[in-house]
Amino acid sequence: MSFRDILDSGKFAVTAEIGPPKGTDIKEMYHHIEVLKGKIDVANVTDNQSAVMRISSLAVCKIVLDNGMEPVLQMTCRDRNRIGLQADLLGASVLGIHNVLCLTGDHVNAGDHKQAKSVYDVESVQLLKIVEGMNNGKDMSGNEMKGATNFYAGAVVTPEANPLEPQLVKFEKKVKAGAKFFQTQAIYDMEKFKSFMAYARKFPVKVLAGIVVLKSAGMANFMNKNVPGISVPQVLIDEIKAAGKEKALETGINIAARHIKQLKDEKICDGVHIMAIGMEDKVPMIMERAGLL
Numbered sequence: 001m002s003f004r005d006i007l008d009s010g011k012f013a014v015t016a017e018i019g020p021p022k023g024t025d026i027k028e029m030y031h032h033i034e035v036l037k038g039k040i041d042v043a044n045v046t047d048n049q050s051a052v053m054r055i056s057s058l059a060v061c062k063i064v065l066d067n068g069m070e071p072v073l074q075m076t077c078r079d080r081n082r083i084g085l086q087a088d089l090l091g092a093s094v095l096g097i098h099n100v101l102c103l104t105g106d107h108v109n110a111g112d113h114k115q116a117k118s119v120y121d122v123e124s125v126q127l128l129k130i131v132e133g134m135n136n137g138k139d140m141s142g143n144e145m146k147g148a149t150n151f152y153a154g155a156v157v158t159p160e161a162n163p164l165e166p167q168l169v170k171f172e173k174k175v176k177a178g179a180k181f182f183q184t185q186a187i188y189d190m191e192k193f194k195s196f197m198a199y200a201r202k203f204p205v206k207v208l209a210g211i212v213v214l215k216s217a218g219m220a221n222f223m224n225k226n227v228p229g230i231s232v233p234q235v236l237i238d239e240i241k242a243a244g245k246e247k248a249l250e251t252g253i254n255i256a257a258r259h260i261k262q263l264k265d266e267k268i269c270d271g272v273h274i275m276a277i278g279m280e281d282k283v284p285m286i287m288e289r290a291g292l293l
Contacts, residue, residue: 013271051111076105132178257289
């Protein structure tokens with residue numbers, strides 16, 4: 001089944017990230033594809049993640065597709081103007097890539113080319129509108145195209161943002177612009193997420209909860225201090241601390257698996273998006289402990 005069909009069927013979907021490398025050595029990336037194939041439903045390919053230059057998402061999506069797994073093309077507005085974005089969307093479509101996640105993109109100050117010029121000709125809501133228009137056979141200027149696209153468009157949301165209201169406003173704009181599924185920023189507070197889902201269920205969209213594996217208490221504290229919209233509860237930090245340095249990662253993996261199991265068992269959302277951040281080999285283990293394999 002396609003990603004769209006999986007979500008529409010009511011199956012609890014599991015996606016994970018494939019991070020393109022910075023360079024032409026793709027042996028490790030191929031290994032990650034093999035590890036994840038047959039276990040996750042689709043592979044989400046990042047687009048110059050954190051504004052760090054890497055192999056293009058479009059190229060890696062084609063590799064993922066050729067290796068028997070359905071990809072989601074991440075597309076940020078930071079690096080291309082509306083012509084470039086639409087050209088890449090057409091390229092993806094003719095290559096058989098039909099899932100796209102529309103992102104505004106981290107600022108270049110976060111990355112490894114700080115002197116680069118950010119484009120931001122459009123932002124994520126406008127990009128969703130572009131995708132919707134191309135699905136209806138027209139480009140952003142309203143010109144007829146020779147053949148329409150058939151994209152399943154997604155977007156992102158941060159359910160634990162403080163204040164939350166601006167996120168809800170943007171969420172509704174993205175739904176109106178054509179988003180059919182949402183991936184969330186990392187969630188750790190289940191009660192807050194349940195409250196967000198009570199709101200999200202008013203709209204005809206699917207929501208996948210973002211799961212970031214905690215490697216250590218230090219990582220949790222760093223995210224609390226430096227990553228907007230992420231709030232790791234102290235009780236989880238204390239749990240990792242109590243495990244000691246040698247078992248910190250193991251505890252983080254168990255926390256991720258526990259949260260995934262709760263999300264599925266209580267039918268809180270439609271699936272999860274696992275962000276292992278360099279630990280893609282651990283994704284099958286997390287899924288197994290969550291009862292998904």
